[in-house]
Amino acid sequence: MTDMRLADEASGDESARVASWRLLLGNPVTTISAVVLVGIVVVALTARRIAPYGTNKIDVADALQPPTGAHWFGTDELGRDIFSRVLLAAHASLQIALASVAFAFVVGVTIGVISGYRGGLLDAVLMRVVDVMFAFPVLLLALAIVAILAPGSATTILAIGIVYTPIFARVARASTLSVRVEPFVAVSRTLGTGHLYILGRHILPNIAGPVIVQTSVSLAFAILSEAALSFLGLGIQPPEPSWGRMLFDAQGFVQRAWWMGVFPGAAIFATVLAFNLLGDGLRDVLDPKQRTMIEARRQR
Amino acid sequence: MIGPILSARHLRVRIGRRDIVRGIAFDVQREQTLGIVGESGSGKSMTVLAATGLLDAPGSVVTGTSVLAAAGDSAPTQLLGASGRLLRTIHGSRIGFVFQDPGTSLNPLLTLERQITESLRTHRGLTRRQARARALELLDAVGLPDPEARLHSYPHQLSGGQRQRVMIAIALACDPELLIADEPTTSLDVTTQAQIIDLIRNLQRDFGTAVIWISHDLGVIGQVADDVTVMRDGEAVEQSPILDVFDRPQHRYTKQLLEARPLIGGPGPPPPADAPVLLDVDGLDVRFPVTTPIGKSIVHAVRDVSFSIRRATTLGLVGESGSGKSTVAAALTGLVKPDAGTATMGGTDVFGVPRAEEKALRRRISLVFQDPFSSLNSRTRVGLAIAEPLFVHRLAKGKRGRQSRVAELLDLVGLPASFASRYPHELSGGQRQRVSIARALAAEPELLILDESTASLDVSVQARVLDLLTQLQCDLRLTYLFIAHDLAIVQRMSHDVLVMRAGEAVEYRPAADLFASPEHPYTRTLLAAVPPARPRAADPA
Numbered sequence: 017m018t019d020m021r022l023a024d025e026a027s028g029d030e031s032a033r034v035a036s037w038r039l040l041l042g043n044p045v046t047t048i049s050a051v052v053l054v055g056i057v058v059v060a061l062t063a064r065r066i067a068p069y070g071t072n073k074i075d076v077a078d079a080l081q082p083p084t085g086a087h088w089f090g091t092d093e094l095g096r097d098i099f100s101r102v103l104l105a106a107h108a109s110l111q112i113a114l115a116s117v118a119f120a121f122v123v124g125v126t127i128g129v130i131s132g133y134r135g136g137l138l139d140a141v142l143m144r145v146v147d148v149m150f151a152f153p154v155l156l157l158a159l160a161i162v163a164i165l166a167p168g169s170a171t172t173i174l175a176i177g178i179v180y181t182p183i184f185a186r187v188a189r190a191s192t193l194s195v196r197v198e199p200f201v202a203v204s205r206t207l208g209t210g211h212l213y214i215l216g217r218h219i220l221p222n223i224a225g226p227v228i229v230q231t232s233v234s235l236a237f238a239i240l241s242e243a244a245l246s247f248l249g250l251g252i253q254p255p256e257p258s259w260g261r262m263l264f265d266a267q268g269f270v271q272r273a274w275w276m277g278v279f280p281g282a283a284i285f286a287t288v289l290a291f292n293l294l295g296d297g298l299r300d301v302l303d304p305k306q307r308t309m310i311e312a313r314r315q316r
Numbered sequence: 317m318i319g320p321i322l323s324a325r326h327l328r329v330r331i332g333r334r335d336i337v338r339g340i341a342f343d344v345q346r347e348q349t350l351g352i353v354g355e356s357g358s359g360k361s362m363t364v365l366a367a368t369g370l371l372d373a374p375g376s377v378v379t380g381t382s383v384l385a386a387a388g389d390s391a392p393t394q395l396l397g398a399s400g401r402l403l404r405t406i407h408g409s410r411i412g413f414v415f416q417d418p419g420t421s422l423n424p425l426l427t428l429e430r431q432i433t434e435s436l437r438t439h440r441g442l443t444r445r446q447a448r449a450r451a452l453e454l455l456d457a458v459g460l461p462d463p464e465a466r467l468h469s470y471p472h473q474l475s476g477g478q479r480q481r482v483m484i485a486i487a488l489a490c491d492p493e494l495l496i497a498d499e500p501t502t503s504l505d506v507t508t509q510a511q512i513i514d515l516i517r518n519l520q521r522d523f524g525t526a527v528i529w530i531s532h533d534l535g536v537i538g539q540v541a542d543d544v545t546v547m548r549d550g551e552a553v554e555q556s557p558i559l560d561v562f563d564r565p566q567h568r569y570t571k572q573l574l575e576a577r578p579l580i581g582g583p584g585p586p587p588p589a590d591a592p593v594l595l596d597v598d599g600l601d602v603r604f605p606v607t608t609p610i611g612k613s614i615v616h617a618v619r620d621v622s623f624s625i626r627r628a629t630t631l632g633l634v635g636e637s638g639s640g641k642s643t644v645a646a647a648l649t650g651l652v653k654p655d656a657g658t659a660t661m662g663g664t665d666v667f668g669v670p671r672a673e674e675k676a677l678r679r680r681i682s683l684v685f686q687d688p689f690s691s692l693n694s695r696t697r698v699g700l701a702i703a704e705p706l707f708v709h710r711l712a713k714g715k716r717g718r719q720s721r722v723a724e725l726l727d728l729v730g731l732p733a734s735f736a737s738r739y740p741h742e743l744s745g746g747q748r749q750r751v752s753i754a755r756a757l758a759a760e761p762e763l764l765i766l767d768e769s770t771a772s773l774d775v776s777v778q779a780r781v782l783d784l785l786t787q788l789q790c791d792l793r794l795t796y797l798f799i800a801h802d803l804a805i806v807q808r809m810s811h812d813v814l815v816m817r818a819g820e821a822v823e824y825r826p827a828a829d830l831f832a833s834p835e836h837p838y839t840r841t842l843l844a845a846v847p848p849a850r851p852r853a854a855d856p857a
Contacts (some may be wrong), residue, residue, distance in 0.1 A: 201689050
């Protein structure tokens with residue numbers, strides 16, 4: 017316990033944190049992606065109020081209309097307004113992606129770091145469990161989980177989270193293995209430093225790079241996994257919309273109504289791209305070496 | 317009249333906005349060796365890579381001229397700005413290269429035969445059989461035992477010295493007129509270094525090759541070079557024949573380099589006033605189990621080693637790579653568990669310390685590693701790195717107390733207090749090593765283990781760090797276990813010396829006696845392999 021408190025105290029460097037923020041937001045690409053993400057979140061939270069039509073307002077007479085002034089993104093086969101549905105789906109899609117990746121991140125990184133740091137029998141056992149999870153087809157595993165619990169967004173989050181956990185465990189373990197043997201860790205051990213301090217101060221900051229990249233990639237895939245589960249009737253239950261669900265629904269109309277797929281697809285694309293760019297910016301700013309280079313570049 | 321084989325003029329290299337090489341001119345005479353000496357960052361490798369058209373750094377701009385002399389029916393060739401196609405017919409064929417690290421310069425997936433015959437088949441158009449015959453000849457020439465069998469070996473089956481011999485065989489495969497050797501012996505043990513120096517000199521005589529030998533080590537340059545270019549900050553500060561550089565150095569920097577280099581036969585440290593024994597190690601034995609695809613084997617890293625260190629003195633621990641000297645340090649600091657032996661320090665059993673007392677013991681023994689880059693966490697500020705022992709052992713009260721103690725420690729190692737807020741990558745190698753020393757001193761240890769702590773530093777920086785260590789020993793009555801492969805600095809630092817080979821202690825005596833009259837043949841071999849203070853050219857024989 018005391019070790020953890022010491023680690024916390026050690027990281028309390030306010031001025032450095034402020035400088036990191038300034039650097040992060042000083043990069044135009046990162047700033048734009050942050051603004052886009054904030055926008056998406058705001059939309060997700062206020063969709064019910066700003067959407068021009070209801071989620072499931074069916075108007076068969078207006079079915080499969082191309083984008084017009086009345087329906088900006090056109091309408092689907094039941095005459096529902098796609099623009100409204102894209103806005104309303106943001107909430108469910110984002111919630112599932114963020115929550116499931118957060119679950120996978122916390123559980124996976126914990127398993128991976130412990131496994132890589134401790135090594136030996138514990139490592140062997142944990143990694144075999146992870147291997148078994150890896151070997152299961154994603155959908156089969158998700159099916160099994162949903163079969164035990166009732167379908168719904170909480171189950172979907174859990175299912176996707178469990179499916180993505182092994183990836184984080186693997187990435188965290190591999191990086192931990194290489195950091196663990198660095199001389200600065202050995203020096204720390206010779207000083208009599210406790211394990212928690214070494215993990216918090218030496219291991220975690222140094223594995224942040226690959227883990228952050230994995231996080232932004234996983235967020236992208238989680239949105240798509242949710243779509244696949246929804247397609248099988250296991251994720252978001254229709255008629256509630258999600259981006260993935262809408263993409264799948266659009267499949268049958270690719271020839272006749274391109275707008276049915278393009279707009280939810282564009283929403284996924286924008287979100288995923290924003291996550292990835294933000295992740296890259298974050299990774300650079302967290303690395304002091306990169307930080308110096310960015311600062312030097314700015315000063316020119 | 318026969319002119320130089322390679323002639324460079326007004327050579328400049330610019331990367332981004334930095335001038336790396338600022339207007340250098342040199343000639344390499346046929347069958348002679350041009351030595352280029354300088355500290356890290358002086359631009360010596362860049363100069364030669366640029367002059368031979370091999371520089372491939374992004375955003376680099378090379379200007380000037382570099383002309384390779386005519387050969388046979390071809391006209392003199394301007395290498396700067398030459399097309400990649402033309403350069404490919406010259407590299408490996410008329411100019412051969414040997415680089416520093418024999419571990420990574422060879423492809424681990426190809427047999428030696430493939431790697432040696434590659435250039436023979438592309439440049440000389442030899443058949444497989446002819447190339448193979450030539451490869452055998454070459455391996456024999458570079459002194460690799462049993463070349464026939466070695467042709468099918470992979471690089472990992474060879475020792476470092478053998479790999480460097482293979483690199484030399486590859487470089488000489490097409491009988492080049494010019495051989496570029498970039499720090500070819502730096503990562504080798506001193507006895508291997510002596511062999512490689514002799515090898516290249518003999519081959520140069522037999523093949524009539526001109527050589528550019530790049531090194532940071534004036535001792536090595538003295539053994540190989542006919543002419544010397546001394547470089548600093550991208551400029552040639554002195555260019556003269558080897559004897560002039562050693563006997564009549566013109567530039568202040570050259571004199572500084574000559575003075576800073578450690579030499580055998582220099583004075584040792586002042587003897588301590590009274591010296592009770594601080595650490596007593598008896599019968600230390602360490603084995604590592606190694607798992608290989610063919611089964612488990614045991615590496616016997618340290619065999620029955622005993623020694624004692626008196627308070628406020630230095631024990632020098634000398635040996636080549638693989639001698640087990642670092643394992644001794646690892647055992648004393650709890651990084652590895654010894655299989656047998658005892659170590660007592662002021663009544664405490666170092667190897668069998670109970671868990672409750674372990675932390676207190678760790679405080680009394682500190683370790684400073686060789687590599688100033690990897691022994692500091694790149695994501696932690698200097699101040700926090702130095703404060704780590706203070707956190708762990710709760711040695712300072714509050715943030716204020718820690719900050720003032722860190723400032724005190726920085727001052728102790730000769731760095732300004734403002735360095736506390738810097739990151740390791742913002743410091744030079746010497747400064748980082750000072751930070752490592754400050755961290756090691758933070759918990760006020762009694763014994764400081766210095767594991768090759770100055771080996772990767774430039775000579776002038778090394779000299780200053782050694783001065784600092786001597787000063788600290790006097791001021792704080794510190795005891796050192798000084799692990800090194802360089803006999804000259806061991807002599808300078810140590811009161812007693814222990815020589816190790818293949819895990820065994822072969823000689824253990826007071827430093828003055830050992831250097832005056834080495835008893836064990838291995839100690840004598842080591843001493844004989846050190847490049848002499850005077851250049852070879854000064855020797856009439």
